[in-house]
Amino acid sequence: MSASLEKGVRVLKEVIDAPIASYFSSCVHCGLCAEACLFYTETGDPKYTPIHKLEPLRRVYEQEYTLLGRVAKWLHLSKPITDAELAEWQELVYNSCTLCGRCSLVCPVGNDIVYMVRKLREGMAISGHAPNGVIEATRRTVELGSPMGVKLHAVKAQMKHVEAETGIPIPLDVEGAEYMVQLSSMEIINFPEYLSAVARIMKQAGKTWTLCSTGFEATNAGIQIGVSDLARVIVSRIVEGAERLKVKCVISPECGHAYTAIRWEGPNLIGRPFTFQVKHILEVLDEFRAQGLIKTEGMETDRLSFHDPCQITRRGGVIQQQRNLMQMVAANFVEMPDAGKYNWCCGGGGGVSANEEADELRLSAFKRKKAQLEAVKPDRLVTACAVCRTTLEEGLEHYQMDLPVLGLTELIAEHLVESGDGDRKGA
Amino acid sequence: MNKHGNLLENLAWQGISRRSFLKYCATLASLMALPPTAGRAMAEALARAPRPSVIWLPFQECTGCTESITRSHSPSIEGLIFDSISLDYQETLMAAAGHQAEEVLHKVVAENEGKFVLIIDGSVATGLDGAYSCIAGRSNLDLLREVGPKAAAIVAVGSCAAFGGIPKAKPNPTGAVAVSDIIRDKPVVNIPGCPPIPVVMTGVLAHFITFGSLPELDRLGRPRAFFGETIHDRCYRRPFYDQGKFAKTFDDDGARKGWCLFELGCKGPVTYNACAHVKWNDGTSFPIESGHGCIGCSEPDFWDAGGFYKALSMPADPLKFVAGAAVAGAAVGVAVSIANRARKGAAKAAHETATLADLEK
Numbered sequence: 001m002s003a004s005l006e007k008g009v010r011v012l013k014e015v016i017d018a019p020i021a022s023y024f025s026s027c028v029h030c031g032l033c034a035e036a037c038l039f040y041t042e043t044g045d046p047k048y049t050p051i052h053k054l055e056p057l058r059r060v061y062e063q064e065y066t067l068l069g070r071v072a073k074w075l076h077l078s079k080p081i082t083d084a085e086l087a088e089w090q091e092l093v094y095n096s097c098t099l100c101g102r103c104s105l106v107c108p109v110g111n112d113i114v115y116m117v118r119k120l121r122e123g124m125a126i127s128g129h130a131p132n133g134v135i136e137a138t139r140r141t142v143e144l145g146s147p148m149g150v151k152l153h154a155v156k157a158q159m160k161h162v163e164a165e166t167g168i169p170i171p172l173d174v175e176g177a178e179y180m181v182q183l184s185s186m187e188i189i190n191f192p193e194y195l196s197a198v199a200r201i202m203k204q205a206g207k208t209w210t211l212c213s214t215g216f217e218a219t220n221a222g223i224q225i226g227v228s229d230l231a232r233v234i235v236s237r238i239v240e241g242a243e244r245l246k247v248k249c250v251i252s253p254e255c256g257h258a259y260t261a262i263r264w265e266g267p268n269l270i271g272r273p274f275t276f277q278v279k280h281i282l283e284v285l286d287e288f289r290a291q292g293l294i295k296t297e298g299m300e301t302d303r304l305s306f307h308d309p310c311q312i313t314r315r316g317g318v319i320q321q322q323r324n325l326m327q328m329v330a331a332n333f334v335e336m337p338d339a340g341k342y343n344w345c346c347g348g349g350g351g352v353s354a355n356e357e358a359d360e361l362r363l364s365a366f367k368r369k370k371a372q373l374e375a376v377k378p379d380r381l382v383t384a385c386a387v388c389r390t391t392l393e394e395g396l397e398h399y400q401m402d403l404p405v406l407g408l409t410e411l412i413a414e415h416l417v418e419s420g421d422g423d424r425k426g427a
Numbered sequence: 428m429n430k431h432g433n434l435l436e437n438l439a440w441q442g443i444s445r446r447s448f449l450k451y452c453a454t455l456a457s458l459m460a461l462p463p464t465a466g467r468a469m470a471e472a473l474a475r476a477p478r479p480s481v482i483w484l485p486f487q488e489c490t491g492c493t494e495s496i497t498r499s500h501s502p503s504i505e506g507l508i509f510d511s512i513s514l515d516y517q518e519t520l521m522a523a524a525g526h527q528a529e530e531v532l533h534k535v536v537a538e539n540e541g542k543f544v545l546i547i548d549g550s551v552a553t554g555l556d557g558a559y560s561c562i563a564g565r566s567n568l569d570l571l572r573e574v575g576p577k578a579a580a581i582v583a584v585g586s587c588a589a590f591g592g593i594p595k596a597k598p599n600p601t602g603a604v605a606v607s608d609i610i611r612d613k614p615v616v617n618i619p620g621c622p623p624i625p626v627v628m629t630g631v632l633a634h635f636i637t638f639g640s641l642p643e644l645d646r647l648g649r650p651r652a653f654f655g656e657t658i659h660d661r662c663y664r665r666p667f668y669d670q671g672k673f674a675k676t677f678d679d680d681g682a683r684k685g686w687c688l689f690e691l692g693c694k695g696p697v698t699y700n701a702c703a704h705v706k707w708n709d710g711t712s713f714p715i716e717s718g719h720g721c722i723g724c725s726e727p728d729f730w731d732a733g734g735f736y737k738a739l740s741m742p743a744d745p746l747k748f749v750a751g752a753a754v755a756g757a758a759v760g761v762a763v764s765i766a767n768r769a770r771k772g773a774a775k776a777a778h779e780t781a782t783l784a785d786l787e788k
Contacts, residue, residue, distance in 0.1 A: 003788045013774035065767045067759065126781055128788040135786045142783055229781040 005083045005256040008127025012060040024061050027051060033103035033113055037065070038368040039096040039361065040342055050103035050113045053092040056081055057120040079367035080158075090129045093120055095358035096365075099257070099350030100310035101225075101411040105341065114315075121226020130225050133355040138221040141234055146217040147354065148185040155216050158188055158195060168199045173245065174210035180276075181209050182218035182238065184255035186222040187387035194254060194386075197413030201285065204416055206291040209251075215241030216324035218253050220261035224351030231261065232269040238262060242276050249277040251284055254407050256311030256349055256385040263316065279313055280361075281409055286321035289328060296415035299331040305378035306333070306408070307369075307392065308343040310351050322384060325408055329415045330382075336372045344368045345401070348391025373403065384408045448474075449640060450787075456631050458705065459642060459652035472637035480535055480543040482519040484574065486567040487560045487594045488549025488636060492585035493519045493632055495622035496629075512544070529563045536574055544635060546580035547571070547606050550587040550594040554602030557605065568609065575610045580641055582616045583607065586724060589617035589648070596730035607648060616641055617648040621724035624705050627653045649699065658695035658713075658721045661703035662690065667783070682718065692736035693720025700725040 034040045034049040034216045046052070058306045062069035063078050072078040101114040124130060130138075137147035145151055159170040171177065179202070187194040202209045215238040222231030243252050252259040279287075288294045306326055319340055326333045338344060347365040352358050369392070373381070381403055383389055392405045439445075452473065453466030461469075485493070497520065514520065515535040516528070523531060535543065549567070553557035557566030575581060583606040587593035594603035607615040618627050631650055634642045642650045659665065667673070667687040672689055674681035687693070695703075698721050702713040714721060720736075723729040779785075 001785060002784050007779075007785065009773050010777055013771065016771065064770055065763075067763050070766075126785050128786065130786055138786065139783050225786070227781045227786070230783070282756060 003126060003128030005081070005086065005127050008123040008129070009060060009081055009088065010173060011126045012057060012120070012123035013064055015067060015122050016057070016061050017135050019112065020057070020061065020116055021065060023113075023116060024058050026109045027111060027112070028109060030413070032106050032108060032110060036102040036106040036367045037096075038102075038347060042367045043361070044364045047092060047242060048096050050117070051111075052277050053089070053097060054116050054120055056086060056089055057116060057123070060123075075163060086124060086127055086129045086424075090124065090131065092355075093117060093124050093129075094131050094134060094351060094355060095361055097350055098310070098345045100345035101315045102310070102342070102345065105314060105356075117270060118223075118226055121235045122228065124419050125225050125227050131219050131351075131355040133353045134221065134225045137351070137354040138225045138227070138230060141217070141219070141221040142230055145237075146185040146188075147219055147221045148189060148374050150185040150188050151219070152213055152216070155183070155188055155211065158192055159211070161192060162196045162199060168203050170195070170199055171208075171210040173213050176247075177208040177210040177245065178248050179207060179209040180212055180215075180242050180245060180250045180252050180259065182244065183211070183216055184219045184249060184253050184258055185217060185397050186219075186255070186390060187253055189410070190388060190390065191254075191407060191410075193410040193413075194407060196252075197407075197410040200413045200416055201288070201409070201417065204295070204418070205288045207293075208249070212238075212241035212245060214244075214355075215239075218255055218258035218262065220258060220265075221259055221351070221354070223261045223265055224354070224376070231265065235261060235269050239266065239270055239274065242274075247276055249279055249281055250274075252278060252280045254318075254384045254386055254389075254409055255283055256309040256387060259316050259385070260311045280316065280318050280384075282312065282318050282321045282325065283411060285409065289324060294412070295417040296328050296412065297417045298329075298415055300329055300380075300411070301331050302379035303332045303334055303377070304330040304380050304382055305336050305373070305376055306339070307336070307346065307381055307383040307388055307405075308340060309383060309388045310345050310349055312344070312384060313343060314341045322408060325412055326382065329411055334376045334378060337375050338372065344372055346388045346391040347395065348387050353387055359368050363389070363395060363398050366391075366398070369395060370399050370401065373401070378403065381405045382408050382411055433483075438571070452633070455626070455633055455723065458626065458701075459630050459634065459650070460654075465637070469633055469661075470521065473633060475607075478513045479579075480539040481512045481514050481546060482535060482543055482578075483514065483546040483548070484567075484570065485518055485562075486547060486549030486588065487552050487601065488585065488587055490519060490548075491622045492548040492588075493517070495601070496584070496625045497749070515543075528588075535603045536577055540577045542579050543577075544632070545574060545581045546584055547581065547588045548584045549593045550603035551606060551609055552594070552601040552603055554600065559601035571606065571609055575606075576612070578613075580616070580635060581606065581610060581650075582618060582628070584618050584628060585623055586619045586621045586727075586729065589619040590727040592621065593730055595728070614641060614642060614644065616647055616650065618701060619647075619649065619725040619727075623725070624653070624701055624707070626705055627701060645699075647648075653701040653705070654699040654725070656699065658698045658703045658715070659693075660698055662695055662715055663703070664715060688715060688720035690738045692738055694723030694729070694732065694735075694736065694739065695721040696739060698723040698726050700735050753783065 031049060033051050034046065037048055037050050038050040059081055061071045069078065097117050099114050099118060103113040107113060140149045141147045146382050163170050181198055183195065220231055220234045238250065251263065252262055259280050267273050306322055346369055347362045352362055383392065383405060384407060389405050389407065396403050405425065449470050452470040457464035457467055516532045521528060551567050551571055553568055557568030560567045562570065583589045587594055588606050591603050591605045593600055607617065616631055618631065627650065630653065631642060642652060645651050645654055664685060664687045670690055672681060672686040673690040674686045675690060676682065679690065693715065695715065706713045722735045723732060
């Protein structure tokens with residue numbers, strides 16, 4: 001295998017750009033980012049201060065791109081980056097960062113810290129310092145098509161199952177459809193109700209849609225491990241599929257980082273604008289709601305709260321849509337403290353849930369979510385990200401909290417006013 | 428002067444009514460930022476003042492301060508305040524001369540030890556043991572060392588007494604120093620100015636007589652009430668400064684329109700004094716109103732401040748240096764940026780597309 005320190009340092013030199021230079025020069029060492037990070041607040045260990053996680057990147061910046069740093073390097077006064085050091089930082093860059101971006105939000109000088117963590121991962125991965133779990137997820141995505149090893153035949157089996165259940169045909173590779181629906185492998189395996197919900201909603205809204213045999217998987221492990229070359233390979237499958245089918249809009253599923261991957265990183269990775277729009281399923285549902293395309297009936301009467309997935313809400317800017325949708329179907333909707341863009345991460349994003357080494361840390365960081373939930377004591381928790389959902393379920397089980405978690409799309413689908421041609425009953 | 432009877436009778440004798448005296452006290456109190464009730468207290472105190480003994484010692488001076496206080500406002504109410512004090516020794520004003528005068532001085536000092544007010548104008552010559560300035564065969568330095576410690580309060584009148592003034596200007600051949608350089612163990616009230624404004628001096632005396640204490644002083648020993656703001660802060664030409672309208676010469680259009688004299692060297696922005704609102708010559712005007720910038724005469728070392736006609740913030744040479752440094756800094760910045768671009772470019776050129784094999788060692 002060919003990972004090496006030399007390659008890693010070269011990549012770090014390559015990824016340092018004007019924003020990073022200005023971020024490092026403007027950091028005032030105030031430490032506010034520490035209080036914004038759940039790995040710091042729940043452990044109290046200062047090594048989890050977000051800006052500290054970037055130390056190797058900062059050193060490369062200083063030694064390569066600043067006058068004094070270059071003089072110091074020339075005089076052998078500065079300490080070069082070592083393999084041992086990067087090995088030590090692996091925990092900080094992968095295990096204790098979910099790329100949730102809460103640190104970027106609170107930084108008083110506007111440093112996008114999570115942007116820098118993402119860039120540092122480029123060098124970490126290429127120097128052989130990515131966690132095995134994340135490497136394997138990346139390998140499966142590149143080689144098999146999905147981080148969980150899901151292949152097209154599994155999707156087809158799922159389609160058949162949903163068709164039988166709903167009586168609605170699930171379109172595959174339909175050219176000229178308005179929407180191309182993406183799935184995350186978690187949804188294919190664990191949460192088949194998502195596909196069924198989408199089918200029913202699309203039917204009621206009267207929209208044409210399709211799945212794509214060459215680009216059904218929305219998740220992108222290349223983003224999580226931080227290797228743009230691989231992320232590009234993965235995102236290109238969707239872009240090629242969408243352009244081949246000439247769809248108007250690609251719908252990112254209930255998955256946080258998939259949205260970031262296709263919506264924000266995608267065009268930058270392939271180096272050109274898309275010929276189609278990208279929307280999150282929550283954005284599409286709220287549009288349908290606003291246009292009166294979907295009608296619901298009945299209200300959930302138990303106490304429901306909503307967990308905002310970081311990549312969708314904080315990083316993606318989808319904040320109000322899910323609230324509008326919750327109001328449609330929940331009579332007793334309560335907001336957790338810090339809900340919305342300041343919401344605390346479930347602890348599983350950014351590749352952390354695929355990383356077994358991080359399990360223990362992730363569960364202790366979950367105390368933050370636990371405290372948030374205890375403050376409002378909901379009967380059920382709604383979210384819109386499959387990774388959040390699994391992480392939440394694991395955390396709740398660990399802390400023996402009896403709290404069912406469900407997806408917002410399926411909740412909406414359960415309340416659709418359906419005409420008699422389907423054999424499903426309403427909620 | 429009539430020195431019998433109380434002050435009000437004296438004033439009446441000079442044609443000044445009780446009402447205008449009260450008005451004067453109220454004005455004085457407000458000038459000194461005292462509460463309004465202080466005006467009445469001041470009037471009452473002054474009216475029945477026990478007439479504290481005042482000794483005025485002239486050192487290295489030009490008598491300009493005495494002229495300012497005793498003559499330019501005469502016969503003004505300020506001058507009459509002296510009737511509530513017993514001015515026992517003032518060379519310029521006293522009738523006595525020679526041995527007689529010296530006798531009075533020593534008698535008053537001995538009789539009023541710890542009670543008299545000592546006013547000094549002029550700086551203290553210290554060169555040649557003070558031999559540059561002597562009265563009756565004794566140096567000023569010697570006299571100050573003897574009389575100073577016995578005074579209840581010391582008031583240094585004029586820039587020379589307060590800060591050394593013109594005698595102390597380079598090269599200071601007589602080794603002139605301020606009164607406060609010699610008297611270090613008790614507060615000295617500095618009333619700088621060349622000359623100082625009369626009302627400032629009478630205000631300090633009135634405060635002492637009324638309250639038995641000295642007014643609040645700033646870090647340079649000046650009464651805050653009169654030296655709390657700069658000339659610039661209270662200047663009627665300030666709006667022109669704020670609009671960036673400056674006279675460039677003394678006879679240009681701007682000068683005729685009364686624009687700001689900053690570029691002609693006005694020291695108003697750095698000079699703390701009451702000229703701009705108390706004014707001179709019975710409230711007639713002050714220098715800037717007459718078309719000349721402030722020369723900063725009440726500030727320490729004003730004579731050596733680099734020329735009366737040199738604008739405050741236009742020192743030419745340091746600016747050239749700064750411009751040079753800025754150019755050099757920008758050049759270094761450009762060089763570093765080019766080098767950084769090259770470095771990043773090289774790293775980019777060396778990019779090998781990452782594959783799965785690159786993730787493990």
